[in-house]
Amino acid sequence: MKEDKYFAGIIKKPGSSMTYKTYVWRDGLKPAWIKKNCINCLTCYINCPDHAIKVDKDGNMAGHNLDYCKGCGICAQVCPAKPKAIEMKKE
């Protein structure tokens, strides 16, 4: 019998969700990082529901991964820096 590629929706390739760029869900707003205000607390990293905050190998905030950012605005909301280090901007 020929293999049914739709069988139970099983995915055989690991990591395939990487190919699905969820930024298409964004609705007009995207976050912008203002590096000079950032105190590097990583509150945004902990709170982002889409793992779209980049952290470099030394553990420092390194901006947004806009391929997977859905533009929810949580990171901007929770950022404790004064003035804020993340702002939501029109696309």
Place this chain on the structure above:
Amino acid sequence: MKRLALTGNEAMAYAMKQSKPDVFCGYPITPTTDILVTLAKYIANGELDCEFVTAESEHSVASILYGASSAGARCFTCTASQGLALMHEVLHIISGARLPIIIGSSSRSLSSPINVHGDHADFMDMRDTSFIQIFSENAQDSYDNFLQGVRIAEEARLPAIISSDGFITSHNLEAVEVLKDEIAYKFIGDYKTPFSILDIKNPITINPLSLPNSFMEIKKSQADAMRQAKKVIPKVALEYEKISGRQYGFFREYCLDDAKVAIVVLGSTAETAQLVIDELRNKGIKAGILALRVFRPFPAKEIMAALSNCKVVCILDRADAYSSLGGPLFVEVASALYKSKSRPILLSRIYGLGGREIDEEMIKNIFEEIIKINKGQKLNEFGYIGLKK
């Protein structure tokens, strides 16, 4: 072949034992508890080597089996009525994930009001869950159907429920011919899973998120499996006949060849009706029975062919669909007959709800009605049998 005195439940448990499940998970519920108890005894006696998991609810039973089956285990359970209804959410997930888990059941009414007796409400309630659904007329059927059900489910890669009438079949002691263990297991064979979530060399994702760009194709593939199951069922029946000498089809016909009037019925009532047919035939009345065995996949074409010579057919439902369109079996048989050239007159009669008695006298009355209609008298299309005034 050995003959044993077994209840319907015990016959099913015997078939389960011979099929050597890896995992049995259950939660007791009337009238299927005996299946679970009998299986537990087999394990305690050392007659069966199987992981026996007790869960805190039927929802958990189905979820545990979902996990075990995903890992590649042959999985059975038993349940009915509220228990089966509580599993409902997970039943769709099991069938969507194409896991051939098999439920042994004895059908019972659904609350409210609460009633523990037999009718087919629970069986009909799951008719869109994509389970293969097979019904038994007696304890022998319960045994034979369960063994065949394992083969059918595993080959079609769909789950199955094998049911019988609660109490009437599940609790009555009957003479049941059982196969030798080796012969039964040779027929069943080892379970070969096409995947296992524990196979770390071949990692896979099961039950993934599927958005509008893939969902429909996956569901169509599932529907194809049910169409494919229609081919598997007669093939398995033929193999089973070779080892048991007993014949099974999508349904059993009794005096249907030349019948002008007939009833369609599911379960033990077919045997009661048979006695009435003998009497009617002696009087020269051409009456017959179509005793349905396989409800899913629904054998529409075959039913149409079998009933095409009838003038009037009464479909007996031991459940209501509350649709104002007649019983659930009636609606499906009517759909099956839409393409028939001869289009028999169809009647829907609901009977036996919550274990209400159905006897020969009542079935005789139905045939009297059918015969009147055949002679041109107008009668209600929808109605009940044995309803108090």
